[in-house]
Every structure is written in structure tokens, then in C-alpha cells.
Amino acid sequence: MTVPEQLERAHLIGIGGAGMSGIARILLARDAHVSGSDAKDSRAFLTLRAQGARIEIGQRAENLDGPTAVVVSTAIKDTNPELAAARERGIPVLHRAQALALLMEGHRVACIAGTHGKTSTTSMLTVALQHCRLDPSFAIGGDLNESGANAHHGEGGIFVAEADESDGSFLTYSPSVAVVTNVEPDHLDHHGTPEAYVAVFTEFVKRVQPGGLLIVCGDDEAANALAERAEGIRVRRYGRTVTGEHDARVLEYRATETGGTVRIALDGEEITVPVAVPGEHMALNAVAALLAGIELGAPVDGLAEGLGAFGGVRRRFEFKGRAGDVRVYDDYAHHPTEVAAQLRAVRHAAGTGRVIVVFQPHLYSRTKTFAAEFAEALALADEVVVLDVYGAREQPQPGVTGALIADRIAGAGVHYESAFDRVVPLAADLVKPGDLLVTMGAGDVTQLGPEILAELDRRAGA
Incomplete structure (x- = not known):
């Protein structure tokens, strides 16, 4: 299938993101010329570069090499140097969804x-x-x-x-x-x-x-x-x-x-x-x-x-490993309804063991709006560790921290930990043989599962 004319030479700002990297994969499979940039390196780049994409780390106007279109997501600000340069040069700018719609034709x-x-x-x-x-x-x-x-x-x-x-x-x-x-x-x-x-x-x-x-x-x-x-x-x-x-x-x-x-x-x-x-x-x-x-x-x-x-999706109750008799999973749930539904499923998967959840709120606005609902959902676990808010695209709001949720949780053991580097030893202290631990949220909490497993293995070998 041919490439839409507008996307024959596409430059994707934020090419490492979930949506953008997917568009790049499809364009490369259709033999389009693909370039892109991102703020930091990503595991997605290995495949994209192997397929022929030119990817730059850091976003600069000179990264634009005559593209027929520049593709952006809502997260890209007007001050982005590549977006600003595209508009100055009259290069068409497409939202990610517009590019995908063209590929659907x-x-x-x-x-x-x-x-x-x-x-x-x-x-x-x-x-x-x-x-x-x-x-x-x-x-x-x-x-x-x-x-x-x-x-x-x-x-x-x-x-x-x-x-x-x-x-x-x-x-x-x-x-x-x-x-x-x-x-x-x-x-x-x-x-x-x-x-x-x-x-x-x-x-x-x-x-x-x-x-x-x-x-x-x-x-x-x-x-x-x-x-x-x-x-x-x-x-x-x-x-x-x-x-x-x-x-x-x-x-x-x-x-x-x-x-x-x-x-x-x-x-x-x-x-x-x-x-x-x-x-x-x-x-x-x-x-x-x-x-x-x-x-x-x-x-x-x-x-x-x-x-x-069906074997599941990465970060949707994804099994990360086992240390002794403790199983560790990772999940993307970041809305109260999702958290509650997943913890009910986790409870069944845990069998006779306890459920430990390490939860990272995502967005200050969502945390403020749904703090009580998050607390009610997290109370379905036996032990809850609440991290501070992963702000993503938002700036901090006064008084909006993980404590806003932790202080409302009733019926479970509750631990609010604002220091990311102290979460792993705390989680390792909490688990007992037979427990199921799940890291949960849409931010960088996903990094903690392997670290908790490594800490549990270290303690077992000490």
C-alpha cells in the first residue's frame, strides 16, 4: 500500500511516545522516509532505527531535513523549536490523529x-x-x-x-x-x-x-x-x-x-x-x-x-517475576474505576496470599478531583504504598500530593512515601511469602517492580 503524499517524508516530534512510535512503524513498513526527535533515548528507537528511521536526541530546528509534514501530539508545546521552525518554513503540521487517519484510508x-x-x-x-x-x-x-x-x-x-x-x-x-x-x-x-x-x-x-x-x-x-x-x-x-x-x-x-x-x-x-x-x-x-x-x-x-x-499487553497486569514465594506484577491503572477493577482481579489471582499495591497517582488535576475515589479503590488491597504525584504534562498544585489519597484510605495498611528511592526497601519490608505485589499507575512507578524483585532476592541471599 502506498504512503499518503503528505507523509512521504514525515518528521515526528516525540517519536519515542506510544502513539508516535506506532505511526513511525507503519510509515517505515510502507517505505516512507521517517525522521524524528525526542528529549531522551528510548527502547523503541532500536527497532525504528533498524528499520531506517533517522532519530535525533534533543529537539532543534536543524533536525528538520525537508519533510513533507511534521507530526505532533497535543503534548508538544508551541515553543518547541522544531514545531516553531516548521511553521516558519510553511511545512504542514499534522496532529498524530490526523496522520493516523491518513494511514487508515x-x-x-x-x-x-x-x-x-x-x-x-x-x-x-x-x-x-x-x-x-x-x-x-x-x-x-x-x-x-x-x-x-x-x-x-x-x-x-x-x-x-x-x-x-x-x-x-x-x-x-x-x-x-x-x-x-x-x-x-x-x-x-x-x-x-x-x-x-x-x-x-x-x-x-x-x-x-x-x-x-x-x-x-x-x-x-x-x-x-x-x-x-x-x-x-x-x-x-x-x-x-x-x-x-x-x-x-x-x-x-x-x-x-x-x-x-x-x-x-x-x-x-x-x-x-x-x-x-x-x-x-x-x-x-x-x-x-x-x-x-x-x-x-x-x-x-x-x-x-x-x-x-491473548497474552496481554505490556503494563496491563504484566507479570514481572517471582522472588521466593512472592509474585510481582505491574499495571497501568490510573483512574479509580480502573484501580478498583484491577484490584478485584488481583485479589482472585492472589489466592490465599495478601495483596500489596504500590500506587503512583498520575496528574495533579486527577488526584485532586478523585482523591476520595482513589482511596476507596485502594482500600481493596491489604497494604498500600502511595507515592507522590507523577505530574506528566502538569505543573504542581499547592497541597496536591499523594498524601491527599493516603490520608483517606481506610481498612488497609497505608504508607505514604514521598521519596521515590525509599519505596523499594519499604515494599520489600511489607511483603510476606505468598503475597502478590502490584506496582500501579501511568508514570515511572513501572520501574520499581524489577527493583523490588532484586531487593527481595538480595535479602534472601544475604
Whole structure:
């Protein structure tokens, strides 16, 4: 497949990011000339450079070598020297979503949206379609454990993409199949109000191509309301509460330590779908992926087998290792609903052992808005270590620290630790044989799992 003319020589600012590196992978597979820059080196660069990308560390105007377009994300500020130089030289500037939309052209497109679960659902659908040998192109906000990749240029004529609502950029896409897993106010630093956040999903549904399919979780009130308002498209719901003729009704979910099975009623038949990752929320994601795969022409049996073989996504309850009789996992959950859902799944996976969570709040605005809800969710663990806030794109706010959450947690052992370098020995002190420890959050807390394992091994050998 040819490269869109605008992207024949693309320069990606922040090329190491999850979204940007995925676009670069697809462009390189289509033989485009790709250059890019980032503030620091990244493991993603090894593959991109091997495929022919020219990547500079540090962002300077001279990094622009005659590109046909400069691609940016919302995180790139107007003061960025490369962005400023592109505008001065009249080089077209595209948002990441606009570039991805260009790459989708000529494909049958499935977009997965929702406050929670979109990365996992997109990944499940991708792996299930691959299992059916349909070779979809895909762009996901995380790395598949099967391939280690977050994007791929396929030959199957299908494009599966995670649709990010955080900055409203998913309104660039016009899918023929859209999934909305749930709608719960988030990213209010961008959208401003819960009402504005919900409204952007309404606009997204309007982007579905006429006659296309919208798939929503009928158990989620706001997602179900989207389906009620949809016009000119077909709708299928999934969940425990749905009763429509074309809905997928969940009859039973059975959990195991490593996953589970979900039994559904669909089109007059009962279907059992194995799920290789734990948690009923993941089982619901699998049902959404099944419905999308059916719409894309894949056989039910093949999709079910693919879902059963799904090995997960990096940072989605990712097993990091074992030290003695202690298991350590890492998870990306950074919203109260995600934290609660994942800890319920962790509780089952822990068996008779205790659950220890090392949690790092993400964004000052989210921490301030949802401090009480985070505390309630984290109380599902036996011991909680709360770190300070990972600010990411935000500046610190007076009085907004991890203590805002820790002080509200009841029913669990609580430890607020503001010093990052003291978390590893503290976590190692807390765990006992048989425990399951999970590091959780969207920031650099992910670094701590291997360090905790190393500390536990060191103590065992001392």
C-alpha cells in the first residue's frame, strides 16, 4: 500500500511516545522516509532505527531535513523549536490523529474508545483477527506481549485502532465499526467539565460511517445512552443487563487464577469464550472484541480461540517475576474505576496470599478531583504504598500530593512515601511469602517492580 503524499517524508516530534512510535512503524513498513526527535533515548528507537528511521536526541530546528509534514501530539508545546521552525518554513503540521487517519484510508476501520479498557480491547481484537489470519493493520497505546509491537502494517484490508478521547482527537476518525467500552468523566484538565467529556463521545458516535456498527457496553449507563441517541447506524450491546435481539448477554463469568471464561447468549446460541487475563472487566472487553471481529468478517470459533490465546499487553497486569514465594506484577491503572477493577482481579489471582499495591497517582488535576475515589479503590488491597504525584504534562498544585489519597484510605495498611528511592526497601519490608505485589499507575512507578524483585532476592541471599 502506498504512503499518503503528505507523509512521504514525515518528521515526528516525540517519536519515542506510544502513539508516535506506532505511526513511525507503519510509515517505515510502507517505505516512507521517517525522521524524528525526542528529549531522551528510548527502547523503541532500536527497532525504528533498524528499520531506517533517522532519530535525533534533543529537539532543534536543524533536525528538520525537508519533510513533507511534521507530526505532533497535543503534548508538544508551541515553543518547541522544531514545531516553531516548521511553521516558519510553511511545512504542514499534522496532529498524530490526523496522520493516523491518513494511514487508515483504503481500509475497513474499527476504532475502540472508552474511558477504561480501550487498550486491552483493541489488543484483544487485533490478536483475535491475527489468529483468524486476517493480518490487520493496527495502532495501539501499548505493546502486545505476543509481538512486542504497538503497531503494524498488515495486508488484510482491516485497520484496528485505539481511539483516544483525552484531547478529543478521536474525532478525526470515521470508522465503520466503533466500540465504546464505557464513559466516565476523566481528562477534565482538557475537557473542563464532565458534561463536555460526555459530549465528545456523542460527537465520536456521529463519526461512525452511515450504516456502520456501534458496539457499547449495555451495563454502562453513559455508554448505553450513546447507543440510544445513535442515528443512521446499527447498534449491538454487550453485558449482563442487555436483552435485545442482537445483543451479547453475559450469562456467567468464571474466574481462575490466570484468567477465566465468559459464557454469553448471542444470536440464539450460547458461546463460551476463554479469557487468558484475569478479571470480569477483561471478560467484558473480550466480548466487545468478539462482536467487532464478527462484524469484520471473522469466524466466531476462530475469534474465541484467539481471545483464549491473548497474552496481554505490556503494563496491563504484566507479570514481572517471582522472588521466593512472592509474585510481582505491574499495571497501568490510573483512574479509580480502573484501580478498583484491577484490584478485584488481583485479589482472585492472589489466592490465599495478601495483596500489596504500590500506587503512583498520575496528574495533579486527577488526584485532586478523585482523591476520595482513589482511596476507596485502594482500600481493596491489604497494604498500600502511595507515592507522590507523577505530574506528566502538569505543573504542581499547592497541597496536591499523594498524601491527599493516603490520608483517606481506610481498612488497609497505608504508607505514604514521598521519596521515590525509599519505596523499594519499604515494599520489600511489607511483603510476606505468598503475597502478590502490584506496582500501579501511568508514570515511572513501572520501574520499581524489577527493583523490588532484586531487593527481595538480595535479602534472601544475604
